[in-house]
Amino acid sequence: MNDSVIEIRGVSKTFRSRLRRTAVRALKDVDVTVVRGTVTAFVGPNGAGKTTTINTILGLLKPDQGSISVFGLKAGSREARRRLGFQSEIFHPYPFHTARAAMEFYGRLSDQPRAPLGKAVERQLERLGLGDSMDRKVGTFSKGMIQRLGLAQALLHRPELLLLDEPTTGLDPQGRKLVADIIQEEQARGTTVFLSSHILSDIERTCDRLIMIRNGEVVLRQEIGSPFQQEGWEIEVTGWCAGAESDLARAGYRPARVDGTIAYFGCTDAEKRNLLRRVLDLSLDVGVVRRPSRSLEDIYMEHVQGQRRV
């Protein structure tokens, strides 16, 4: 059984002005695979091509080259659309609907039977914290409430694939946490999530795969979590003094950095045990022993500012 939910192969897309005088290449030979049941983050700076990619997955845009399949079906086909839920960066509902009417409208367009729809609408609105505003006109909603409604409508028909384009835009920390919790709940239910976001802390918290795009090209594909850790060890030694420095130097160990009475050492797996023994022999205290790691932000900045390509 093919385990990929989204398969993007060699997709390029160029936008041309009406008179074809200027051309902007939005996507260049993009390859993306989203595996079933994963939460994949799609990150990149503004204008990198994230929304264009999502719009091609939805079938709103057509690639100039390459192919896109969703559940093995042609992107944008009715069957593919039936199985996905989408929230755009800014959700655009009809302002004259109440939250309940908007949800019922989208639910009915998703082929949801009328009878259970009412209950499903209430359940999703409650889940997104809009229970008290069900019968309020959407036009009177705050930006955060509209975003919550956007997520609620994407979840309404219990899709197998959730495409979320910057779902936390305009949300307060409480709302962001709610979205993160919902993503985790959906993943536990078996939903595949493809999430475009700028908020790296949210991605670290919720996603297990990362795809980074810059200038329309995929520059990084990586697992989130342990892969961010590097080789070797970082050891923090407290009670540092000049005598200790000379003793350890004789044994071939020099601190990478000294901060007052705290020294930081870097060593390999093979060196770790010996170094720790010597430190303890000198009656120094070992503060922390850890794998050195880079944050997602470090990786993001490295790929976005630099020219690295993986």
Added chain:
Amino acid sequence: MSDVWIIAANTFREILRRKVIYVLVLLGVLMMIIWLGQTSLMNMASEADEPEILLQMKTSQTRIFFGMWSSCTAFLGLFLGAVALATEIRTQTIVPVLVRPIPRWAYLVGKWLGTQLFVCLLLGLGIGIGLVIMWAFELEMRPLLWFSMLEMFAGATLFTGVSLGLSVVLNPILAGGVTLLLSSVPNMIELLFRHPHWALKGLAATVYYLSPAHMPTDLLADSFERELLQPDYALYARVIVENILYSMSFLLAGCILFSRQEIKLK
């Protein structure tokens, strides 16, 4: 078909919330004010015991009312048809709809149906008012008037369908303009038909067949102001049906193009 009805009902509700409706109400009030001004003249004719002049004034005023109302609704249909799609794309309300499993044609037909429903209800309201006025004025109801009313509905359908179909490929102003131009072509090329040069005659014939069918007589005026000796009802019915089919062909072409079109959001 349920998708079409869902979109149509939503479009209808959306139109009811458009500011243009309030402009229309204002126009209606203005019409009534003009109307009230004319009724004072009618009172004078009545007091002067001039029944023929009074009848003429009543007939003329009723015809003007029907004419103005049908023109207003047809132009409103043209406007609403031309902006229906562009507004949805501009406000991006189209996105959460098109990502759902509905065919693009169903979306466009739903937009048309909702718009058409509104225009027809408005036209029906005007016709209802007109009939009440006719009853109050004790005017004779000629069979031709029924054809004239059908022509009004066909006109509204023509404007709505053609402008919506064109708005798939043209911006709303151009779509509206081209619709207006197409509907005026039959009147504009009459001279060309009489031109002695075969090429111009041929051009006139080509343009004639590409434009909507032309009603050979003013049905509304004939319903009130003169009596046709031999009204050709079959011809009138054919023109009405042809114009509805003409409108549907634009809508169909619009559906085909829209199904293949990219939705580029700003």
